[in-house]
Amino acid sequence: MTAELGELYQELILEHSKAPRNFRRPASANHEAEGYNPLCGDRCTVYIDMDGEAIKEIGFQGSGCAISRASASMMTQMVKGKTRAEATKLFEQFHNLVTGKDHTAKAEELGKMAVFAGVSKFPARVKCATLAWHTLQSALEDQERQEPVSTE
Amino acid sequence: MSTAVHRTDLGSVPLDVDRIRRDFPILDQTIHGKKLVYLDNAATSQKPHAVIDAIVRYYERDNANIHRGVHTLSVRATEAHDEARETVRRFIQAAEASEIVFVRGATEAINLVAQTYGRAHVDAGDEVLITGMEHHSNIVPWQILCEGKGAHLRVAPIDDRGELELDEFAKLIGPRTKLVAVTQVSNALGTVTPLREMIELAHRKEVPVLVDGAQAVPHFAVDVQALDCDFYAFSGHKVYGPTGIGVLYGKEEVLAEMPPYQGGGDMISSVTFEKTTYNVAPYKFEAGTPDIAGAIGLGAALAYIGKLGMANIAAHERDLLAYATEKVGALPSVRLIGTAAERAGVLSFVMKGVHPHDLGTILDREGIAIRTGHHCAQPVMDRFGIPASARASFAVYNTREDVDALVEGIRKAHEVFA
Numbered sequence: 001m002t003a004e005l006g007e008l009y010q011e012l013i014l015e016h017s018k019a020p021r022n023f024r025r026p027a028s029a030n031h032e033a034e035g036y037n038p039l040c041g042d043r044c045t046v047y048i049d050m051d052g053e054a055i056k057e058i059g060f061q062g063s064g065c066a067i068s069r070a071s072a073s074m075m076t077q078m079v080k081g082k083t084r085a086e087a088t089k090l091f092e093q094f095h096n097l098v099t100g101k102d103h104t105a106k107a108e109e110l111g112k113m114a115v116f117a118g119v120s121k122f123p124a125r126v127k128c129a130t131l132a133w134h135t136l137q138s139a140l141e142d143q144e145r146q147e148p149v150s151t152e
Numbered sequence: 153m154s155t156a157v158h159r160t161d162l163g164s165v166p167l168d169v170d171r172i173r174r175d176f177p178i179l180d181q182t183i184h185g186k187k188l189v190y191l192d193n194a195a196t197s198q199k200p201h202a203v204i205d206a207i208v209r210y211y212e213r214d215n216a217n218i219h220r221g222v223h224t225l226s227v228r229a230t231e232a233h234d235e236a237r238e239t240v241r242r243f244i245q246a247a248e249a250s251e252i253v254f255v256r257g258a259t260e261a262i263n264l265v266a267q268t269y270g271r272a273h274v275d276a277g278d279e280v281l282i283t284g285m286e287h288h289s290n291i292v293p294w295q296i297l298c299e300g301k302g303a304h305l306r307v308a309p310i311d312d313r314g315e316l317e318l319d320e321f322a323k324l325i326g327p328r329t330k331l332v333a334v335t336q337v338s339n340a341l342g343t344v345t346p347l348r349e350m351i352e353l354a355h356r357k358e359v360p361v362l363v364d365g366a367q368a369v370p371h372f373a374v375d376v377q378a379l380d381c382d383f384y385a386f387s388g389h390k391v392y393g394p395t396g397i398g399v400l401y402g403k404e405e406v407l408a409e410m411p412p413y414q415g416g417g418d419m420i421s422s423v424t425f426e427k428t429t430y431n432v433a434p435y436k437f438e439a440g441t442p443d444i445a446g447a448i449g450l451g452a453a454l455a456y457i458g459k460l461g462m463a464n465i466a467a468h469e470r471d472l473l474a475y476a477t478e479k480v481g482a483l484p485s486v487r488l489i490g491t492a493a494e495r496a497g498v499l500s501f502v503m504k505g506v507h508p509h510d511l512g513t514i515l516d517r518e519g520i521a522i523r524t525g526h527h528c529a530q531p532v533m534d535r536f537g538i539p540a541s542a543r544a545s546f547a548v549y550n551t552r553e554d555v556d557a558l559v560e561g562i563r564k565a566h567e568v569f570a
Contacts, residue, residue, distance in 0.1 A: 001568060002184070005517050009510075009568060018505075018569075040509055041526045041539035063539050065507035066569065122513060 007118030008125070009066065012074075017066035020073035022080075026057040031142045035062075035135030037127055042068050046076075046135040053083045060135075065128050067119065072132030074113055084140050091133045098129045164467035167460060173549045175200040175456075186519030189554045194339050194367060194498055194545030195523050196389045199453070203393060206452035207445050217441055219418060233444050236451030237434075243454040244384060245375040246401055253400040253407070253434040254447050258366040259289040261385030261400035262333070264437060265362055266293040268410045269383075270331065276302035278330045281359075283321065283345070284310040284535055285338040288528040290364045294333060303330075310535060314341040314490035322353050329354075332361045336368035340529035340543065341490025342473070342498030344368075351380055360406065366390055370547065371469055371496040373462035382406050388446065392547075393453035397446030400437070407433035414439040457548065465548045469497060472546050476555045480544070483559065485566045489541050499544045500527075503562065506569045508542040514565040520557055 001009070025032075029047035036043050042064035049057035058080050060072045075094075079087040093110055096102035100120030119129045173179050176198045181188050190198060210232060216225035218233050234249075241249045255261045270293075274280060280294045284307050291305075298305045306329070308321035325332065332354045337344050351361045360382035368374060370391040376384045383406070388397040402410070412419055412430050416439030421429040430436050457465060476499045481488050489500040503511060512524035523543045526533045533539060544558055 001564075002517050005514065005568075008513065014569065039525060041530065041533060042509075043539065065509035067510070125509070125513060128509060 004118070004121055008122055010115040010118065012112060012115050013070040014066065016070035016073040020060075020069050022059045022073065022076035023061060024059045025061060026059045028057055029059070031139045033135050033138035033142055035131050035138065037064075037068075037131055039127065040065075042128065042131055044068065044072055044132050044135050046072075046132060046139045048136075048139050050084075050140075053085070055079050055082055055084070055087060058136075060132060064131065065125075067116075067125055067128040068131050071113075071116065071129045075132050075136065078111060078113055079136065087136065087140065091137060094133060095130060098126050164461070164463040167464050167468050167548065169468070169549065169551055172460070173551075175202065176549055177201060177204070179549060183519040183521075184517050186517075187557075189518075189520040189557045191544040191546065191550065191554060191558060192521045192523050193370070193547040193550075194390070194527075194543065196395065197370060197392050197547050198549070199392060199394065199449075200456050202456040203449045203452045207394065207449045210445050210448050215445075218444055219435075229444055232448050232451075233442070236447040239451040239454050239458075240399055243374075243458060244369070244399075244401060245377050247377060248404055250433050251401055251404050251407065253402065253437045254442050255385075255398045255400050255437075256396055256443070257387040257389070257398035258364060258385040259293075259387075259398075261383075261398055262290055262362065262364065263293045264400055264413045265333075265383050265385075265402075266297045268413050268437070269360075269406070270294070270297040271301075272411055274298070274301050274303045274330045277328060278303045279306050279326065279328045280304075281306045281308060281321075281324050281329050281332045281354075283308045283316055283334050285314065285316070285341060285343060285345075285529070285532050286333075286335055287339050287364065287366070288530070289366075290333055290335060291531070304328075307531075310343075310532075313492050314338065314343045314532075314536075315492045316343070316345050316350075318346060318349060318353075321350060325354055325357050325359055329357065329359050332359055333364070334361065335364040335366075336374075337365075337371065337496045337498075338490070338529070338532070339367045339498065340527040340532040340541070341492065341500055342367075342495035342545075343490055343492040344494040344496050347379055347381075355380065367497060370457075372466040376401050388450040388453065391450075391453055392457060393450035394446045397443050397450045399450075402433070404433070407437075410436075412439070413437045416440045418442075460548060466496075468548060469546050469550075472550055472552065472555065473497065473499065475552055476544060476546070476558070479555055479559045480562065483562055483566075485570075486562065489536050489538065497546050499546075500541045501543075502538055502541050503566065506565050508540045510569065511542050511562065511565045514568060515558070515561040518557065518561045518564065520561050522558070 025047045028049040031048040034045045044062035047059045058076045098119040214228040216229045218230040362383035363381045365386040369386040384401040389395040419439040508524035
């Protein structure tokens with residue numbers, strides 16, 4: 001693998017793509033949203049159990065490339081236990097990281113997700129990395145609804 | 153099985169592909185330090201010097217508006233534009249140059265027919281018949297028409313190999329069918345449809361047929377009179393010509409009774425505020441200043457491949473596709489999508505454990521360009537139960553070495569993800 005490819009397909013990303021965490025619909029889920037990338041056909045459904053402002057439980061399902069699966073998997077680990085506002089802030093930082101807008105993106109705050117920095121050198125893959133996050137955002141905005149809904 | 157394809161293969165001679173490659177300046181470059189291997193020809197083909205030079209020459213020497221001025225440049229531009237139309241006519245064996253309408257591409261050609269012929273002939277309760285392997289451009293224009301008219305879109309199914317189920321197709325042509333719109337070659341699977349049989353079946357019930365030839369024209373000789381299709385649509389950029397230009401062929405008598413498409417200059421005979429008299433075909437459908445340079449570029453492209461010989465191109469690409477099918481198909485990680493007996497130009501596949509997007513990125517770093525995704529044919533992807541596929545597609549300048557590079561790239565991707 002070339003250096004750039006190695007940066008994109010970091011070991012951690014490959015590992016998560018092969019064995020995604022929280023790849024399920026939690027029984028207690030009370031919010032959900034479906035994300036779809038019409039350009040490539042990738043689909044991602046994010047399920048959340050919101051307890052007030054806190055993300056108590058989270059899972060996802062769907063089909064997609066290694067980048068989108070790993071991103072979704074690591075995102076669920078990252079935002080579990082966070083508040084809505086904290087999750088939104090993380091998405092912003094993550095988005096800046098993968099679009100290369102902020103090279104100094106706080107690696108500490110993003111934690112393991114900082115391994116996605118390599119995506120910024122592959123503009124065609126940014127949407128893969130952010131699909132789950134957009135879907136999470138959509139699920140979080142779905143606050144007023146009592147029943148799980150789909151965007152479709 | 154298309155008899156037209158076989159016939160064009162007869163008496164073919166081998167092409168000097170090394171020499172042909174030198175006609176395409178873009179091929180002489182490296183991508184990420186690797187020799188460019190361009191296998192995304194079904195999306196768009198590269199352009200030979202002959203096309204690039206014709207466009208430059210037109211703008212440097214002849215540029216003027218057509219059908220208007222009496223001055224020399226306008227006469228030259230008009231002549232060059234007319235000549236391009238005649239080249240297209242000859243290339244697809246139409247009877248008259250007036251049957252060749254210049255449009256932006258196959259998409260606009262199909263929309264034109266839907267919005268003129270379709271609006272005039274399709275009413276509430278009527279049906280338009282397509283197949284399960286159409287590109288979105290041969291689905292959505294009919295959906296728009298049917299929605300507006302309260303008509304129904306019918307879809308003839310395809311089997312597990314990606315071949316049309318001809319019996320089902322025949323059954324679906326009913327008393328309310330007003331138009332059949334079918335592809336000649338599937339962009340996602342490469343399937344060559346049994347077009348002559350399909351057209352005959354439709355005509356037996358007096359239903360006209362539109363053919364989407366976007367993926368056919370680059371690969372083998374097309375004879376619209378032998379096919380007896382009523383409309384034939386294709387894009388210039390997929391057949392070595394520029395983007396922004398394409399062709400709608402329509403039988404003279406069909407075009408003559410069709411209402412105009414867009415209103416404007418050139419499509420009229422006379423205009424007063426009370427009444428406008430429309431021009432005759434093809435001008436009736438070509439409102440406004442057309443893409444003159446584009447038409448000239450397309451003419452140059454068709455002249456270029458005409459000189460190479462469509463029979464020779466068909467034979468070369470047939471060999472490449474057979475070689476690629478064997479080599480790629482033999483990889484244990486690969487499943488081919490679309491295994492019709494008769495295919496042209498396209499090898500579609502998925503990999504176990506490697507998503508098409510990841511494969512596309514890895515191949516790109518090897519200098520290899522393929523298409524990954526749903527290829528604007530989502531219903532085809534649904535039919536095969538996959539969200540996306542990888543598609544390698546071939547042109548006259550591709551070689552067995554290109555296929556070897558692809559196979560090597562697929563192996564690398566498998567190693568990364570296995």
